[in-house]
Amino acid sequence: MPLPQNRKPDPLNIGLMGGTFDPIHIGHLVTAEEARQQFSLDYVIFIPAGLPPHKEKEEVSPAEHRCLMTTLAVMSNPSFIVSRVEVDKQEPSYTIDTIRHFSTCGAPGANLFFITGADAILEILTWKDYPELLQLCTFIAVSRPEYPLEKLGEATDLSPELISKIHLLEIPALAISSTFIRKRVALGKTIKYLTPEPVEQYIKKHGLYKK
Numbered sequence: 001m002p003l004p005q006n007r008k009p010d011p012l013n014i015g016l017m018g019g020t021f022d023p024i025h026i027g028h029l030v031t032a033e034e035a036r037q038q039f040s041l042d043y044v045i046f047i048p049a050g051l052p053p054h055k056e057k058e059e060v061s062p063a064e065h066r067c068l069m070t071t072l073a074v075m076s077n078p079s080f081i082v083s084r085v086e087v088d089k090q091e092p093s094y095t096i097d098t099i100r101h102f103s104t105c106g107a108p109g110a111n112l113f114f115i116t117g118a119d120a121i122l123e124i125l126t127w128k129d130y131p132e133l134l135q136l137c138t139f140i141a142v143s144r145p146e147y148p149l150e151k152l153g154e155a156t157d158l159s160p161e162l163i164s165k166i167h168l169l170e171i172p173a174l175a176i177s178s179t180f181i182r183k184r185v186a187l188g189k190t191i192k193y194l195t196p197e198p199v200e201q202y203i204k205k206h207g208l209y210k211k
Helices: 026-038 063-074 095-106 130-136 149-154 178-186 197-206
Strands: 013-019 043-048 080-082 111-117 138-142 166-169
Touching (some): 013 095, 043 063, 095 130
Parallel strands (some): 013 043, 138 166
């Protein structure tokens, strides 16, 4: 997935937003747009997981469905791009593998910002090769009331220099989740305005999330 040609004299600022996106919803898009504005990102790249290492294969919809729904959701925003780097892999993808890809060939020379939830950041010490991860990119931790990021300072294995590479992003509260949407579809309830209309129509057409 080549990036649009860089016409800036300075390196591009690229946001990377991974997830299962099963399905992608308004909360994901609001988060990406807020991160783009607050951190002066040139592009936000959405990276649907192929084989999430933390979930059983049966727990998620096929990767092609999730990738296509993500593409439909972002197509109206020229600053949003979808990458198949994890979808096309035949093995589980870890965050460090994806960051290495973009730092070497996906977006060489760019300043990388990884966008994720504050709850995930608080578990960063359990991530594969996390010291290298914090060297390669800056983290944008999306705030959630029940996960105060101050707890990260209690992690004695992280130096102040590395902690300084994790920034908090506060966004408007949106009580929307992919799990909530799947449950509503299974119950035959509307999901209008919870996800972009093209995604809503895709779910209906392919009969996703039905009991």
